Amino acid sequence: MTEPLKPLLTTTDWNSEWKRLQVLRNGPADADAWDRRAPTFPTAHGSQSGYAERFLQLAGIRSHESVMDMGCGTGVLSVPLAEAGHPVIAADFSSGMLNILMEQVAALGGSERDPSDPDVRVIKMSWEDDWEHFGVRRHCVDVALASRSIATSDLEAALMKLDAVARRRVCITLACAGSPRVDYQMLRDLGIPTRPSRDFLYAFNILAANGILPEVAYIPSSRYDSFDSVDEARAFFREMVEQTAAEYATDAQVTEALSRLDDWIERNIVACDSASTPPEESADAPGSAHEQKTHRPSGDSLPARESARAPKLLRTRNKRTMTWAFLAWNKQ
Template sequence: MEKDDYPQELVSKIKIEERDTVLDIGCGNGTITIPLAKKAESVTALDISTGMLDILREKAAKESLSNINIINRCLEDVEADEIGTHDVVVASRSLNGIADIQPELEKINEVAQKYVYMTLWGTGNHEFEDKISKLLGRENHEHPDYTIALNILQEMGVQANVEPLKSNTRNFYSNMEEALDRIEWRVGELNEDEKNLVKEHLSGVLTKDPDGSLSYSRTSSKWILIWWEKIN
C-alpha cells in the first residue's frame, strides 16, 4: 500500500499558532483535523458524513484531544454566522465538484481572520472516475479544475498564492454505501444492476483500513494548494 503523504505535505504548509482557532471544511475522518488540533487552540470540523465524523471522534478520543468541535453539515447548507469566525480556514479536497463555487469562496473569505488554505484538483486526478465511467459505458464529465476558483478569487480582489502539492494520496469512505454515493455524485444516478457492477469493481480496488473505513490510493496525485493571507 502506498503511504499517504498528502496530509503531512499539506499541514507543513499551514501557518498556525497555538492560540489560533481553525475551521476544517469537509474534514472527513480527521486526516487533517487531528494534526491541526495538536497545534491550535481549537478546531471546528465541518462535514456532512456522520460515518466519517464518528471515525474522527474515535481518533480524537484515542489522542485525548478535547478541542475539536464538530458540525454535521455541508458547507453549502450552513451560513457564515452559524460557523463563526476562525483565524485559519482549511478546505482540503472538499471544494471539488461544487458547481456554483463563488458563494462558498465568499463565505470562506468572510469567516477567515488570518489565513485560508484550500486544495483543488490539478490535472490527471481522474483515473479512478474514468475507469468507473468506462465500466458503465458513460462519458466522464470532469468537474472544473482549480483555475475556475482562482479566477473567481481574482474577481473578488483576493491575491492568492498557488503551488502544486505532488503526493501519494488516499480517498476515504466510511463504508461501501458512502463510496457508492460519492460515485453517483460524480457519474450520475445508478440503477441496481449498475450499483452491483460498481460494488464488484470497488471490492477489488478499495482497501479496508484499521479504523474500518475504505480507501483508494491515488499515486502521484496532482493537487493544487491555493492560499492567501487576510488583509484586514
C-alpha cells in the first residue's frame, strides 16, 4: 500500500527548524561585540546605500504614527523618523549603538523642526527580555519595525512580540542568502563550501502558520569591510573562516583555507580612496533599548564614547552585495 503523502511545506515546524539551524551557527554576537563594532556602522546621514530610504518607502508609515524600531542600532531608521515628527521607541541591547543614536537625537533638538524636542524613547533591551518590564506593551505603537536585526534563537517568539506591540502594521527585513557578517565570496575563494540559508523563508512560513500572510519585496544593499591595519583585517577574516567552518567545512578544508588567507588579503585589501570613505553599510545590531521620553535610557548607564568616528585606512577591494527580504503585514 502506498504511503500517504506528508506535505513537508505545511507540516514542518519551521520554528523548530530555525532553532536547529541556530545551534549550527555561532549565534549572534553579544552586546560587547556590537559595542566594539558600533563606530564602523553607518549613521542616519552617513549611509549611502539607499537601504534605509527604500525600507521606509516600503513601510508606508503614515503621518504622525508612532513607531517602535527594535534593534535600532545607530538610528538609521529611528533618526529620520524622529526628524519627520514620529514618536519613536528606539530599542537595542548595545550601549555603543545607543550612544551614537543619542548623539544624533540630541542634535535634532537644536534644529528648527517642530516640535524642537524630538519624541524619542531610548530603551536598552534585547529580544529575549520581557518587553513589558520596559513599558513596551501590547498595541503601544502604530507600527513596529525590525530592520536586519532579528538575531535570536526563537524566531516565532520575536515575530509574535513585534505583532503584539503594533496596532496597525509590522515591517521586518531578513537575509535572503546567508549572514550579512560573512563574506561568502572570500570563503569560496579559500575553498570553503557554502550554502544559502534563506532566513526570510523561515519567517514567511512561521507567519503563514500563524495566519499572517505578509507582503514581500527585496532591497539590495552593498558594503565594504574596512580596517585600520592589515593585522586587523587578518584577524577579522580568520575569525570568519573559523566561525563558519562548523556549518560548512571539514577540519582539513579550514586548515587549507587559513594557509591561503594571507595571499587572499594581499590581493583583496586596498587603501581607502580618501578620508571621506563612508563607514561600512552593515546589519543593524540585534535588539535593545530603555524607558521614558528621554534621550538617555534609564536603568543601565551608558559609557561615554571615547572618540569620534575616524575614517578607516583600508578596505576590501570589492563591495559585498546582499539582498534583504522585506516582509510586512497589516493588523486585522
